[in-house]
Amino acid sequence: MTHDTPLKFIIVGASAAGLASAIALKKAGHNVLVLEKNSELGGPVTIPTGGVRMPPNGCKILFDWGLEAEVRANAVVGEGFTVYKYEGKDGGRDFIGTHRWDPELLSEARGDFLQMRHRDVLRILYDAALREPSKRQLNGHTSRPTVTIEFDAECTAGMCSSALMGPLDSCVDDFWPRRLTRGTTSRGGLAVYSAIIPKALAVTDAEIAKLYEYPQKNMVSFSMGSNRGAQAFLAGKDEDVVFWVYTPDSSQDGNWMQPAERNIKDILGLCDPLIERLATLAGPATCVQIKKHYELKSWVSKSGKVVVLGEAAHPFPIISLHTYSIAIEDGAFIGKIFSHTRNPARITEFLHAFELNRKPRCSHIDADEKQYINVMALPDGPLQAGRDAAMRANEAAGRNVMDSGDLDLQRMWDDMRMVFGYDPADDADEWWVSWGRLRDAPNASKGKGEDIADIAQCAE
Numbered sequence: 404m405t406h407d408t409p410l411k412f413i414i415v416g417a418s419a420a421g422l423a424s425a426i427a428l429k430k431a432g433h434n435v436l437v438l439e440k441n442s443e444l445g446g447p448v449t450i451p452t453g454g455v456r457m458p459p460n461g462c463k464i465l466f467d468w469g470l471e472a473e474v475r476a477n478a479v480v481g482e483g484f485t486v487y488k489y490e491g492k493d494g495g496r497d498f499i500g501t502h503r504w505d506p507e508l509l510s511e512a513r514g515d516f517l518q519m520r521h522r523d524v525l526r527i528l529y530d531a532a533l534r535e536p537s538k539r540q541l542n543g544h545t546s547r548p549t550v551t552i553e554f555d556a557e558c559t560a561g562m563c564s565s566a567l568m569g570p571l572d573s574c575v576d577d578f579w580p581r582r583l584t585r586g587t588t589s590r591g592g593l594a595v596y597s598a599i600i601p602k603a604l605a606v607t608d609a610e611i612a613k614l615y616e617y618p619q620k621n622m623v624s625f626s627m628g629s630n631r632g633a634q635a636f637l638a639g640k641d642e643d644v645v646f647w648v649y650t651p652d653s654s655q656d657g658n659w660m661q662p663a664e665r666n667i668k669d670i671l672g673l674c675d676p677l678i679e680r681l682a683t684l685a686g687p688a689t690c691v692q693i694k695k696h697y698e699l700k701s702w703v704s705k706s707g708k709v710v711v712l713g714e715a716a717h718p719f720p721i722i723s724l725h726t727y728s729i730a731i732e733d734g735a736f737i738g739k740i741f742s743h744t745r746n747p748a749r750i751t752e753f754l755h756a757f758e759l760n761r762k763p764r765c766s767h768i769d770a771d772e773k774q775y776i777n778v779m780a781l782p783d784g785p786l787q788a789g790r791d792a793a794m795r796a797n798e799a800a801g802r803n804v805m806d807s808g809d810l811d812l813q814r815m816w817d818d819m820r821m822v823f824g825y826d827p828a829d830d831a832d833e834w835w836v837s838w839g840r841l842r843d844a845p846n847a848s849k850g851k852g853e854d855i856a857d858i859a860q861c862a863e
């Protein structure tokens with residue numbers, strides 16, 4: 404039996420994961436309804452939106468979707484990072500070394516490191532999701548897939564922030580089974596304060612203005628402290644300064660839309676003069692705790708018709724390098740596998756394939772991100788001294804700070820290469836060629852109640 408009617412999907416949440424999934428599912432020829440609880444994209448502007456680092460694995464998807472010009476027009480191209488001691492030295496800055504992204508790595512990965520603003524990323528995805536699609540020809544019929552986005556549309560039963568479910572007609576009763584809820588979370592010890600300093604203000608301070616000189620202009624400035632840290636980089640078309648401070652000094656459990664209870668200046672502790680100056684100029688900040696999340700047993704609901712995506716499925720520590728790129732990868736992967744079917748009886752199997760393929764990568768990156776924060780915010784002691792000595796030795800030898808040395812720096816760096824080179828469309832096609840298409844053969848499908856255990860076994 405041929406299936407020539409597009410599937411209908413509902414996506415909960417018009418943010419990175421939801422909008423990327425909408426784009427990819429529309430490209431696959433399906434119809435999508437996105438429900439967003441806020442009244443506008445990115446929520447009400449109670450505080451200036453923060454910064455995003457988009458690594459090559461995220462950029463390449465956006466480029467492949469034809470968004471390169473738009474993305475580049477809203478980004479500063481990152482060329483690497485400089486490392487300093489948070490606490491400074493003798494009242495000044497204490498420079499440790501530099502790491503420049505290897506052009507060969509970027510060309511292998513088909514992407515760049517782009518420094519953007521949260522709202523710009525959402526706007527680009529939103530416009531692309533709603534842009535008029537080209538007509539698709541299927542079995543002699545021409546169809547034009549659609550994406551509809553509704554604001555002020557809260558899915559009240561949900562605890563998860565992003566979800567995708569399908570088909571529309573048959574799963575209303577299935578929404579938010581208990582098994583999908585995350586349960587409680589605990590704090591991880593650090594909180595992140597995030598603020599934006601507009602360029603016009605930043606350049607009024609002679610020291611901060613140096614961030615606008617090449618090569619600092621294209622570098623993220625990292626400051627490593629004892630249970631503390633800071634990052635500053637230019638982002639977006641206006642080249643505003645994004646300023647993040649990690650601190651143990653916060654009891655607040657805030658979010659991205661709520662102004663922090665304390666000023667950044669009040670939580671700095673001992674720090675170098677540039678951090679102090681940035682904090683003086685910083686406007687209102689947000690404060691979000693780095694939390695330990697319990698893992699969901701399964702990303703797919705009991706009925707097999709709902710799956711969680713993005714942050715809801717795999718929450719990374721706050722401001723991780725990969726929060727946006729992996730949410731966008733989720734969308735690209737799910738769109739690509741669903742480009743191979745219009746058969747509603749295969750939805751459950753495809754959602755499980757999504758989980759089976761995406762979970763190991765997300766867990767791996769989550770572990771890397773946590774290790775990365777641990778290494779950067781190491782408390783003073785022998786490990787921290789070893790880290791600093793290794794980085795300084797690399798700098799003195801003219802190498803990148805992460806090139807070799809103690810504390811697994813080389814392993815972390817090699818791992819990054821693998822992570823940046825990943826392409827979700829290739830991964831999805833591999834699943835399709837190895838497993839998915841075999842079950843498309845006549846009589847191969849077990850019908851509506853697909854046997855998930857079979858699929859799980861196959862994928863192992």
Ligand SMILES: Cc1cc2nc3c(=O)[nH]c(=O)nc-3n(C[C@H](O)[C@H](O)[C@H](O)COP(=O)(O)OP(=O)(O)OC[C@H]3O[C@@H](n4cnc5c(N)ncnc54)[C@H](O)[C@@H]3O)c2cc1C
Nearest residue numbers: 416418419420439440453454521557558564659713714726
């Ligand atoms: C307003 C805002 C600003 C942010 N700013 C930054 C930043 O500056 N830097 C940074 O690194 N990260 C930021 N983040 C976090 C970042 O967006 C995510 O970590 C990452 O992009 C993963 O995206 P996501 O789509 O999985 O989840 P999220 O970005 O969390 O998106 C979830 C979406 O679902 C909506 N939603 C939740 N529950 C429901 C429901 N029941 N019904 C309908 N809609 C629902 C939310 O309103 C939200 O739009 C921000 C998040 C938000 C919500």
